[in-house]
Amino acid sequence: MNLVEKKSITEEFTLFEKMSKHEQVVFCNDPASGLKAIIAIHNTTLGPALGGCRMQPYNSVEEALEDALRLSKGMSYKCAASDVDFGGGKAVIIGDPLKDKSPELFRAFGQFVESLGGRFYTGTDMGTNMEDFIHAMKETNCIVGVPEAYGGGGDSSVPTAMGVLYGIKATNRTLFGRDSLGGHTYAVQGLGKVGFKVAEGLLEEGAHLIVTDINEQSLQAIQEKAEATPGSVSIVASHEIYTQEADVFVPCAFGGVINDETIAQLKVKAIAGSANNQLLTEEHGRQLTEKGILYAPDYIINSGGLIQVADELYGVNKERVLAKTKHIYDAILEVYQQARLDSITTMEAANRMCEQRMASRGKRNSFFTSSIKPKWAIRK
Numbered sequence: 001m002n003l004v005e006k007k008s009i010t011e012e013f014t015l016f017e018k019m020s021k022h023e024q025v026v027f028c029n030d031p032a033s034g035l036k037a038i039i040a041i042h043n044t045t046l047g048p049a050l051g052g053c054r055m056q057p058y059n060s061v062e063e064a065l066e067d068a069l070r071l072s073k074g075m076s077y078k079c080a081a082s083d084v085d086f087g088g089g090k091a092v093i094i095g096d097p098l099k100d101k102s103p104e105l106f107r108a109f110g111q112f113v114e115s116l117g118g119r120f121y122t123g124t125d126m127g128t129n130m131e132d133f134i135h136a137m138k139e140t141n142c143i144v145g146v147p148e149a150y151g152g153g154g155d156s157s158v159p160t161a162m163g164v165l166y167g168i169k170a171t172n173r174t175l176f177g178r179d180s181l182g183g184h185t186y187a188v189q190g191l192g193k194v195g196f197k198v199a200e201g202l203l204e205e206g207a208h209l210i211v212t213d214i215n216e217q218s219l220q221a222i223q224e225k226a227e228a229t230p231g232s233v234s235i236v237a238s239h240e241i242y243t244q245e246a247d248v249f250v251p252c253a254f255g256g257v258i259n260d261e262t263i264a265q266l267k268v269k270a271i272a273g274s275a276n277n278q279l280l281t282e283e284h285g286r287q288l289t290e291k292g293i294l295y296a297p298d299y300i301i302n303s304g305g306l307i308q309v310a311d312e313l314y315g316v317n318k319e320r321v322l323a324k325t326k327h328i329y330d331a332i333l334e335v336y337q338q339a340r341l342d343s344i345t346t347m348e349a350a351n352r353m354c355e356q357r358m359a360s361r362g363k364r365n366s367f368f369t370s371s372i373k374p375k376w377a378i379r380k
């Protein structure tokens with residue numbers, strides 16, 4: 001065996017080690033449509049995997065894989081935290097959402113989802129929207145966040161944003177003794193599907209926003225919105241958002257945003273936003289606690305979308321979704337309280353709660369494996 005062969009075997013082992021906590025990772029390649037995607041299924045103990053599909057011009061396949069692995073693990077915890085009978089999964093499409101989308105690409109993606117036989121349900125995430133999945137729906141039933149016109153619950157970013165606003169209320173109660181959103185300053189990063197709706201909700205309550213986005217149109221739209229509300233808005237460049245004096249930092253764009261560099265810059269009392277995987281590592285959760293910054297665990301505060309899409313599979317019912325989404329307020333308060341009582345970080349408190357649920361319910365599921373068929377054949 002020569003050195004080159006040895007190196008590639010080592011790399012293979014590293015790859016398998018990376019995926020060792022995941023049940024299945026599927027690489028999807030369809031040269032005809034240009035689809036290059038990765039579907040990661042982290043854990044199906046609580047039910048079939050569920051998680052949105054992100055489209056991003058990743059710099060490398062490794063970067064895309066890393067994102068899929070991290071995001072799908074987060075979904076296992078989010079499902080446990082939200083008490084839904086699903087497991088964690090996520091898909092990433094490698095491509096530029098502004099240039100590389102086509103009906104054929106999403107149909108090809110739908111075929112790969114269908115090939116998993118009901119082990120994975122998916123819908124929108126960063127860089128994708130409901131219209132994209134109308135094409136995927138032609139190939140598979142395993143699509144969630146389906147438009148209302150097609151019999152689904154509609155845009156899942158609506159309950160996601162609502163849940164974030166409930167989470168911010170719980171944060172304000174903990175910091176200031178009352179829920180109200182108005183009268184405070186928020187630094188909002190990202191005015192996309194979720195961030196824009198969160199910003200609107202805050203402005204309507206009379207908040208002052210400091211916002212940033214790389215999309216000029218979104219910045220203009222939020223300024224116009226602010227004029228019709230009691231709130232106000234000022235705009236900063238992307239890199240300036242971390243240094244703003246604000247009560248709450250509201251990250252609604254990408255993951256890994258809480259890291260050594262940004263923690264050193266932050267001048268906020270709390271962080272409460274929709275982005276998935278906000279902490280670069282668990283250690284960054286500890287650094288926030290040391291700095292006295294309260295952190296709303298991402299997979300709890302942003303679980304409104306999951307609550308809606310999981311619920312949609314049992315038939316659309318907006319009242320039920322609203323009732324479950326409101327519970328995010330209590331869940332965030334509970335995690336803050338538990339972290340305080342046990343002198344641990346809020347993320348550690350959230351993880352502990354979810355791991356306990358996965359362990360206790362996982363035991364039931366493995367005992368009843370052969371009799372849980374209906375759960376695996378939802379909307380079939």
Ligand SMILES: NC(=O)C1=CN([C@@H]2O[C@H](COP(=O)(O)OP(=O)(O)OC[C@H]3O[C@@H](n4cnc5c(N)ncnc54)[C@H](O)[C@@H]3O)[C@@H](O)[C@H]2O)C=CC1
Pocket residue numbers: 124125126127128156157158160189190191192193194195212213214215218238252253254255274275276302303305306
């Ligand atoms: N859509 C949903 O219901 C859910 C979304 N999330 C998470 O929330 C986050 C946002 O999701 P969506 O709103 O759906 O995505 P989106 O793609 O609609 O919006 C993202 C926004 O961030 C902006 N952005 C990108 N890079 C930026 C930068 N460097 N500085 C400032 N802004 C930047 C984009 O221009 C865009 O407006 C993501 O992390 C997503 O995973 C989590 C749960 C559910």
Ligand SMILES: O=C(O)CCC(=O)C(=O)O
Pocket residue numbers: 050051052053078123124125144145156157160276302303305306309
């Ligand atoms: O919001 C969705 O469409 C699915 C849930 C999800 O992917 C998420 O919460 O990150």
